Amino acid sequence: DAKTTQPPSMDCAEGRAANLPCNHSTISGNEYVYWYRQIHSQGPQYIIHGLKNNETNEMASLIITEDRKSSTLILPHATLRDTAVYYCIVRVAGGTSYGKLTFGQGTILTVHP
Amino acid sequence: NAGVMQNPRHLVRRRGQEARLRCSPMKGHSHVYWYRQLPEEGLKFMVYLQKENIIDESGMPKERFSAEFPKEGPSILRIQQVVRGDSAAYFCASSPRRDREGYGYTFGSGTRLTVV
Numbered sequence: 540d541a542k543t544t545q546p547p548s549m550d551c552a553e554g555r556a557a558n559l560p561c562n563h564s565t566i567s568g569n570e571y572v573y574w575y576r577q578i579h580s581q582g583p584q585y586i587i588h589g590l591k592n593n594e595t596n597e598m599a600s601l602i603i604t605e606d607r608k609s610s611t612l613i614l615p616h617a618t619l620r621d622t623a624v625y626y627c628i629v630r631v632a633g634g635t636s637y638g639k640l641t642f643g644q645g646t647i648l649t650v651h652p
Numbered sequence: 653n654a655g656v657m658q659n660p661r662h663l664v665r666r667r668g669q670e671a672r673l674r675c676s677p678m679k680g681h682s683h684v685y686w687y688r689q690l691p692e693e694g695l696k697f698m699v700y701l702q703k704e705n706i707i708d709e710s711g712m713p714k715e716r717f718s719a720e721f722p723k724e725g726p727s728i729l730r731i732q733q734v735v736r737g738d739s740a741a742y743f744c745a746s747s748p749r750r751d752r753e754g755y756g757y758t759f760g761s762g763t764r765l766t767v768v
Contacts (some may be wrong), residue, residue, distance in 0.1 A: 573756065582656075582743045583695065585756025639708060640687075640757070642695040 543627045548647040551621075557614040559646050561627030564608045570631050572603060573640070574612045576623040583626070583642075586612065617650045624648075656681075656746050656760035657726075664766045671731040671738070673763045677746030683707075684727040685757065686719060689741045701727060734767045741765075 544562040551557040563572065573588040587594055587601045589610075594601045600613040614621055626645040657676040665671050677684050686698040700708040701721035712719065716734075721727040731738055741764050745757040 575756075577695075580741075580762075582745075582759030582761050585758065588756060639685075639697045639700065639711075640695075641697070642687075644694055 543629055543643055545625075545627050545643065545646045547644065548649070551614075551617045551648060551650050553619060553650055553652050554616055557617040557621065557648060557650070559612040559614075559625050559627075559648065560609065561612070562609045563627070563629045566607050566629050567631070570629050572601065572607075572610050573628040573630065574599070574601065575626045575628065575640075575642075576621075577626070577645075578620075578623040586625075617648075619650050619652065622648060622650045656744055656758050658742075658744050658760035658763050660763060661761065662764050662766070664768060665734050666768055667735060668733050671734050671765055671767075673729040673731075673742050673744075673765070674726045675729070675744030675746075675760060676726040677744075678748075678758055681746035681748045681758075683747045683749065684721050685745045685747075686727075686729050687743045687745065687759075689743065689762075691740065695743065698729075731765075734765070736767050739765055739767045 571588050571590050574586040575583040576586055577583045587596055587599050589601045589603055603610045624645040624647050626642050628640050656678055659674050663671055682703050684701045687695045688698055689695045697711040699712050699719045703721055704723050716732045718730045741762045743759050743762045745759045747757050
């Protein structure tokens with residue numbers, strides 16, 4: 540699975556959009572981009588994933604660049620409860636690597652009042 | 653529809669004892685994954701199981717650790733003769749099928765094991 544690079548920490552004001560970047564310059568054509576978050580002491584929570592098109596769900600939007608070498612997770616209106624570690628993970632769906640998510644250090648997002 | 657249930661939430665064991673961690677996947681999910689998070693470290697994959705089968709155990713320590721997912725009942729992660737270095741949060745995740753098209757896994761709240 541391709542490696543990812545994320546900033547170690549970011550701040551955001553409550554009510555503002557939080558834009559979390561992720562670089563995955565070695566991504567392969569069959570690898571998806573996944574985002575999870577881990578709120579303190581809880582299990583990771585799936586947010587969103589995509590292959591090459593931009594995706595949106597009730598939690599967030601995922602913008603993937605045309606060359607697929609980077610992506611941005613957008614939380615449109617951040618709240619204090621969005622304070623968490625956010626993980627960007629790139630992996631093949633299916634095949635022999637299924638099931639294994641490789642978590643990096645992630646980005647600690649702190650939402651301020 | 654209950655989520656992934658892990659118990660106990662907290663487990664304290666003395667060095668040398670056995671620890672049994674249980675994971676009940678979401679209803680309809682037949683694939684279970686175990687991850688470990690050591691203090692101040694990231695989550696590390698341990699093992700992937702389907703009902704009655706171990707699919708990938710590449711992240712399991714070679715000794716003292718075992719996992720099973722019987723036809724009936726929860727998945728069990730078993731740690732024999734625990735040592736202080738086993739103190740960690742152990743998370744279980746489940747999915748309904750092989751991840752052919754990309755799917756988000758549902759994680760449980762974890763079991764925090766403390767070895768004293």
